[in-house]
Amino acid sequence: MFIEIQTNSSVPIYLQLAQQLIEGIARGELKPGNSLPSVRAFAADLGMNMHTVNKAYHYLEEKEFIQIVAKSGVIIQPNGIPKATAQEQQKLAEQIRPLIAEGLVLKLSEEEMVVMVRQLVQNIKEGTS
Amino acid sequence: MFIEIQTNSSVPIYLQLAQQLIEGIARGELKPGNSLPSVRAFAADLGMNMHTVNKAYHYLEEKEFIQIVAKSGVIIQPNGIPKATAQEQQKLAEQIRPLIAEGLVLKLSEEEMVVMVRQLVQNIKEGTS
DNA sequence: ACCTTTGTTCTACTTCTATTGTAACACATT
Protein backbone atom coordinates (compact mmCIF):
# COMPACT_ATOMS: atom_id res chain seq x y z
CA MET A 1 0.00 0.00 0.00
CA PHE A 2 1.72 3.08 -1.27
CA ILE A 3 0.62 6.36 0.20
CA GLU A 4 1.39 9.64 -1.44
CA ILE A 5 0.81 12.82 0.47
CA GLN A 6 0.77 16.24 -1.15
CA THR A 7 1.86 18.56 1.63
CA ASN A 8 0.93 21.63 -0.35
CA SER A 9 -2.58 20.43 -1.10
CA SER A 10 -5.60 22.17 0.35
CA VAL A 11 -6.88 18.75 1.32
CA PRO A 12 -5.69 18.10 4.88
CA ILE A 13 -3.14 15.37 5.35
CA TYR A 14 -5.36 13.16 7.48
CA LEU A 15 -8.05 13.25 4.78
CA GLN A 16 -5.63 12.43 2.00
CA LEU A 17 -4.47 9.46 4.02
CA ALA A 18 -8.02 8.34 4.78
CA GLN A 19 -9.06 8.68 1.15
CA GLN A 20 -6.14 6.67 -0.08
CA LEU A 21 -6.92 3.95 2.42
CA ILE A 22 -10.51 4.00 1.19
CA GLU A 23 -9.25 3.53 -2.34
CA GLY A 24 -7.10 0.69 -1.11
CA ILE A 25 -10.18 -0.99 0.28
CA ALA A 26 -12.18 -0.28 -2.86
CA ARG A 27 -9.39 -1.76 -4.94
CA GLY A 28 -9.38 -4.90 -2.83
CA GLU A 29 -5.81 -4.36 -1.77
CA LEU A 30 -6.96 -4.02 1.79
CA LYS A 31 -9.22 -6.92 2.66
CA PRO A 32 -11.48 -7.55 5.65
CA GLY A 33 -9.43 -8.59 8.61
CA ASN A 34 -6.19 -7.09 7.32
CA SER A 35 -4.41 -5.08 9.94
CA LEU A 36 -3.15 -1.55 9.45
CA PRO A 37 0.10 -0.18 10.86
CA SER A 38 0.06 1.31 14.32
CA VAL A 39 -0.44 5.04 14.47
CA ARG A 40 3.15 5.53 15.52
CA ALA A 41 4.70 3.23 12.95
CA PHE A 42 2.55 4.64 10.15
CA ALA A 43 3.29 8.19 11.21
CA ALA A 44 7.00 7.55 11.29
CA ASP A 45 6.80 5.82 7.93
CA LEU A 46 4.93 8.70 6.34
CA GLY A 47 6.83 11.42 8.15
CA MET A 48 3.82 12.87 9.88
CA ASN A 49 2.50 13.17 13.38
CA MET A 50 0.90 10.31 15.25
CA HIS A 51 -2.27 12.34 15.76
CA THR A 52 -2.66 12.87 12.07
CA VAL A 53 -2.74 9.14 11.43
CA ASN A 54 -4.99 8.72 14.43
CA LYS A 55 -7.41 11.24 12.99
CA ALA A 56 -7.50 9.41 9.69
CA TYR A 57 -8.21 6.16 11.51
CA HIS A 58 -11.07 7.65 13.48
CA TYR A 59 -12.48 9.14 10.31
CA LEU A 60 -12.56 5.64 8.84
CA GLU A 61 -13.91 4.14 12.03
CA GLU A 62 -16.81 6.59 12.00
CA LYS A 63 -17.71 5.28 8.57
CA GLU A 64 -17.33 1.76 9.97
CA PHE A 65 -14.71 0.86 7.39
CA ILE A 66 -12.22 -0.21 10.04
CA GLN A 67 -12.22 -1.33 13.64
CA ILE A 68 -9.97 0.28 16.19
CA VAL A 69 -9.26 -2.18 18.96
CA ALA A 70 -7.94 -0.22 21.90
CA LYS A 71 -4.41 -1.12 22.95
CA SER A 72 -4.25 -3.72 20.25
CA GLY A 73 -4.41 -2.46 16.74
CA VAL A 74 -6.43 -1.44 13.74
CA ILE A 75 -8.04 -3.78 11.24
CA ILE A 76 -10.27 -3.55 8.22
CA GLN A 77 -13.85 -4.51 9.13
CA PRO A 78 -13.36 -8.25 9.70
CA ASN A 79 -16.88 -9.26 8.72
CA GLY A 80 -16.75 -7.30 5.52
CA ILE A 81 -18.23 -3.88 4.99
CA PRO A 82 -22.01 -4.07 4.62
CA LYS A 83 -23.73 -2.60 1.61
CA ALA A 84 -24.73 1.05 1.83
CA THR A 85 -27.98 1.68 3.65
CA ALA A 86 -30.52 3.93 2.00
CA GLN A 87 -29.42 6.65 4.36
CA GLU A 88 -25.76 6.28 3.49
CA GLN A 89 -26.57 6.33 -0.18
CA GLN A 90 -28.67 9.44 0.33
CA LYS A 91 -25.81 11.14 2.12
CA LEU A 92 -23.44 10.23 -0.67
CA ALA A 93 -25.86 11.67 -3.22
CA GLU A 94 -26.09 14.91 -1.29
CA GLN A 95 -22.35 15.26 -1.42
CA ILE A 96 -22.15 14.56 -5.11
CA ARG A 97 -25.07 16.82 -6.00
CA PRO A 98 -23.30 20.20 -6.02
CA LEU A 99 -20.58 18.75 -8.21
CA ILE A 100 -23.09 17.44 -10.71
CA ALA A 101 -24.81 20.81 -10.69
CA GLU A 102 -21.51 22.45 -11.47
CA GLY A 103 -20.99 20.02 -14.30
CA LEU A 104 -24.35 20.96 -15.73
CA VAL A 105 -23.51 24.65 -15.58
CA LEU A 106 -20.33 23.81 -17.44
CA LYS A 107 -22.55 22.31 -20.10
CA LEU A 108 -21.52 18.74 -19.49
CA SER A 109 -24.28 16.42 -20.62
CA GLU A 110 -25.75 13.71 -18.47
CA GLU A 111 -23.98 11.18 -20.65
CA GLU A 112 -20.65 12.88 -20.31
CA MET A 113 -20.95 12.81 -16.56
CA VAL A 114 -21.95 9.17 -16.62
CA VAL A 115 -18.86 8.44 -18.66
CA MET A 116 -16.81 10.38 -16.13
CA VAL A 117 -18.17 8.26 -13.31
CA ARG A 118 -17.51 5.03 -15.18
CA GLN A 119 -13.99 6.16 -15.88
CA LEU A 120 -13.46 7.00 -12.21
CA VAL A 121 -14.66 3.58 -11.16
CA GLN A 122 -12.14 1.97 -13.49
CA ASN A 123 -9.32 4.23 -12.35
CA ILE A 124 -10.00 3.49 -8.72
CA LYS A 125 -10.17 -0.24 -9.29
CA GLU A 126 -6.95 -0.16 -11.27
CA GLY A 127 -5.26 2.19 -8.88
CA THR A 128 -4.49 4.63 -11.66
CA SER A 129 -4.89 8.35 -11.39
CA MET B 1 -35.33 32.19 -7.16
CA PHE B 2 -36.02 30.80 -3.75
CA ILE B 3 -33.08 30.42 -1.47
CA GLU B 4 -33.18 28.23 1.57
CA ILE B 5 -30.39 28.41 4.08
CA GLN B 6 -29.86 25.83 6.80
CA THR B 7 -28.20 27.76 9.57
CA ASN B 8 -27.35 24.62 11.47
CA SER B 9 -25.70 22.93 8.50
CA SER B 10 -21.99 22.22 8.46
CA VAL B 11 -21.92 23.73 4.99
CA PRO B 12 -21.10 27.41 5.38
CA ILE B 13 -23.81 29.89 4.51
CA TYR B 14 -21.95 31.50 1.65
CA LEU B 15 -21.41 28.10 0.06
CA GLN B 16 -25.03 27.09 0.42
CA LEU B 17 -26.00 30.32 -1.28
CA ALA B 18 -23.48 29.83 -4.07
CA GLN B 19 -24.53 26.25 -4.64
CA GLN B 20 -28.17 27.17 -4.87
CA LEU B 21 -27.36 29.87 -7.37
CA ILE B 22 -25.40 27.30 -9.35
CA GLU B 23 -28.44 25.05 -9.36
CA GLY B 24 -30.52 28.00 -10.49
CA ILE B 25 -28.20 28.42 -13.45
CA ALA B 26 -28.17 24.70 -14.17
CA ARG B 27 -31.95 24.67 -14.06
CA GLY B 28 -32.10 27.57 -16.52
CA GLU B 29 -33.93 29.76 -14.07
CA LEU B 30 -30.98 32.12 -14.12
CA LYS B 31 -30.08 32.90 -17.71
CA PRO B 32 -27.05 34.62 -19.23
CA GLY B 33 -27.36 38.36 -18.76
CA ASN B 34 -29.79 38.13 -15.87
CA SER B 35 -28.81 40.36 -13.02
CA LEU B 36 -28.51 39.29 -9.43
CA PRO B 37 -29.51 41.37 -6.44
CA SER B 38 -26.98 43.77 -4.97
CA VAL B 39 -24.99 42.38 -2.09
CA ARG B 40 -26.82 44.66 0.30
CA ALA B 41 -30.31 43.94 -0.97
CA PHE B 42 -29.70 40.19 -1.13
CA ALA B 43 -28.19 40.16 2.33
CA ALA B 44 -31.14 42.04 3.77
CA ASP B 45 -33.51 39.74 1.95
CA LEU B 46 -31.84 36.60 3.24
CA GLY B 47 -31.15 37.97 6.68
CA MET B 48 -27.41 37.68 6.43
CA ASN B 49 -24.43 39.95 6.24
CA MET B 50 -23.37 41.79 3.12
CA HIS B 51 -19.96 40.17 3.23
CA THR B 52 -21.45 36.71 3.19
CA VAL B 53 -23.30 37.40 -0.05
CA ASN B 54 -20.19 39.07 -1.39
CA LYS B 55 -18.20 35.95 -0.64
CA ALA B 56 -20.70 33.79 -2.49
CA TYR B 57 -20.53 36.13 -5.47
CA HIS B 58 -16.77 36.02 -5.60
CA TYR B 59 -16.87 32.26 -5.33
CA LEU B 60 -19.05 32.21 -8.44
CA GLU B 61 -16.95 34.81 -10.18
CA GLU B 62 -13.84 32.69 -9.67
CA LYS B 63 -15.60 29.91 -11.52
CA GLU B 64 -16.57 32.45 -14.17
CA PHE B 65 -20.25 31.74 -13.73
CA ILE B 66 -21.06 35.38 -13.10
CA GLN B 67 -19.56 38.76 -13.81
CA ILE B 68 -19.13 41.29 -11.07
CA VAL B 69 -19.12 44.74 -12.64
CA ALA B 70 -17.61 47.09 -10.11
CA LYS B 71 -19.89 49.87 -9.00
CA SER B 72 -22.63 48.57 -11.19
CA GLY B 73 -23.94 45.13 -10.38
CA VAL B 74 -23.72 41.41 -10.79
CA ILE B 75 -24.92 39.45 -13.81
CA ILE B 76 -24.86 35.88 -15.02
CA GLN B 77 -22.17 35.46 -17.68
CA PRO B 78 -23.77 37.45 -20.50
CA ASN B 79 -22.18 35.49 -23.33
CA GLY B 80 -23.21 32.20 -21.84
CA ILE B 81 -20.98 29.96 -19.80
CA PRO B 82 -18.52 28.12 -22.02
CA LYS B 83 -18.29 24.37 -21.98
CA ALA B 84 -15.93 22.87 -19.44
CA THR B 85 -12.31 22.82 -20.49
CA ALA B 86 -10.40 19.58 -20.12
CA GLN B 87 -8.80 21.06 -17.05
CA GLU B 88 -12.11 22.00 -15.46
CA GLN B 89 -13.48 18.57 -16.18
CA GLN B 90 -10.38 17.02 -14.66
CA LYS B 91 -10.80 19.11 -11.53
CA LEU B 92 -14.41 18.08 -11.23
CA ALA B 93 -13.43 14.44 -11.58
CA GLU B 94 -10.86 14.81 -8.81
CA GLN B 95 -13.51 16.15 -6.51
CA ILE B 96 -15.95 13.39 -7.30
CA ARG B 97 -13.37 10.63 -7.08
CA PRO B 98 -13.24 10.14 -3.29
CA LEU B 99 -17.02 9.97 -3.21
CA ILE B 100 -17.09 7.28 -5.87
CA ALA B 101 -14.41 5.40 -4.00
CA GLU B 102 -16.53 5.54 -0.89
CA GLY B 103 -19.47 4.25 -2.88
CA LEU B 104 -17.38 1.31 -4.05
CA VAL B 105 -16.36 0.49 -0.50
CA LEU B 106 -20.05 0.55 0.39
CA LYS B 107 -20.51 -2.08 -2.29
CA LEU B 108 -22.42 0.13 -4.66
CA SER B 109 -22.01 -1.13 -8.19
CA GLU B 110 -20.91 1.02 -11.10
CA GLU B 111 -24.45 0.83 -12.44
CA GLU B 112 -25.98 1.90 -9.16
CA MET B 113 -23.77 4.95 -9.07
CA VAL B 114 -24.58 5.76 -12.66
CA VAL B 115 -28.25 5.61 -11.76
CA MET B 116 -27.55 7.89 -8.83
CA VAL B 117 -25.93 10.44 -11.12
CA ARG B 118 -28.78 10.31 -13.62
CA GLN B 119 -31.24 10.79 -10.81
CA LEU B 120 -29.30 13.77 -9.52
CA VAL B 121 -29.28 15.36 -12.95
CA GLN B 122 -33.05 15.05 -13.13
CA ASN B 123 -33.55 16.39 -9.63
CA ILE B 124 -31.39 19.39 -10.30
CA LYS B 125 -33.12 20.17 -13.57
CA GLU B 126 -36.51 19.84 -11.93
CA GLY B 127 -35.47 21.73 -8.86
CA THR B 128 -36.52 18.88 -6.62
CA SER B 129 -34.54 17.62 -3.69
C1' DA C 1 6.99 -10.59 35.94
C1' DC C 2 8.94 -7.44 32.77
C1' DC C 3 9.09 -4.77 28.71
C1' DT C 4 7.48 -3.10 24.50
C1' DT C 5 3.70 -1.61 21.84
C1' DT C 6 -0.86 -0.14 21.46
C1' DG C 7 -4.63 3.38 21.16
C1' DT C 8 -6.22 7.01 24.44
C1' DT C 9 -6.28 11.21 26.65
C1' DC C 10 -4.84 15.77 28.07
C1' DT C 11 -2.93 19.88 27.08
C1' DA C 12 -1.28 23.20 24.00
C1' DC C 13 -0.43 26.21 20.30
C1' DT C 14 -1.01 28.17 15.87
C1' DT C 15 -3.51 28.99 11.90
C1' DC C 16 -7.46 29.35 9.25
C1' DT C 17 -12.47 29.84 8.39
C1' DA C 18 -16.83 31.82 8.91
C1' DT C 19 -19.65 35.41 10.12
C1' DT C 20 -20.95 39.75 11.39
C1' DG C 21 -20.33 44.72 11.85
C1' DT C 22 -19.13 49.64 10.74
C1' DA C 23 -17.36 52.90 7.85
C1' DA C 24 -15.54 55.12 4.04
C1' DC C 25 -14.39 55.21 -0.96
C1' DA C 26 -14.97 55.68 -6.00
C1' DC C 27 -17.63 55.35 -9.64
C1' DA C 28 -22.35 54.39 -12.44
C1' DT C 29 -26.74 55.41 -12.93
C1' DT C 30 -30.61 58.21 -12.60
Place this chain on the structure above:
DNA sequence: AATGTGTTACAATAGAAGTAGAACAAAGGT
Protein backbone atom coordinates in the same frame (compact mmCIF):
# COMPACT_ATOMS: atom_id res chain seq x y z
C1' DA D 1 -26.79 66.23 -7.15
C1' DA D 2 -28.45 62.10 -5.09
C1' DT D 3 -28.66 57.35 -4.89
C1' DG D 4 -26.93 52.82 -5.47
C1' DT D 5 -23.17 49.93 -6.64
C1' DG D 6 -19.16 46.84 -5.50
C1' DT D 7 -14.69 47.64 -3.06
C1' DT D 8 -11.81 48.13 0.64
C1' DA D 9 -10.25 48.55 5.27
C1' DC D 10 -10.40 47.60 9.94
C1' DA D 11 -12.30 45.09 13.57
C1' DA D 12 -14.01 41.52 16.45
C1' DT D 13 -15.82 37.05 17.80
C1' DA D 14 -16.45 32.24 17.65
C1' DG D 15 -15.26 28.00 16.21
C1' DA D 16 -12.87 24.43 13.70
C1' DA D 17 -8.71 22.44 11.87
C1' DG D 18 -4.13 20.94 12.00
C1' DT D 19 -0.22 19.73 14.25
C1' DA D 20 2.35 18.54 18.28
C1' DG D 21 4.44 16.56 22.93
C1' DA D 22 3.86 13.89 26.94
C1' DA D 23 1.91 10.77 29.97
C1' DC D 24 -1.43 6.83 30.75
C1' DA D 25 -3.44 2.16 30.95
C1' DA D 26 -3.82 -2.08 29.04
C1' DA D 27 -2.75 -5.76 25.62
C1' DG D 28 0.82 -8.76 23.83
C1' DG D 29 5.17 -10.92 23.61
C1' DT D 30 9.31 -12.37 25.95
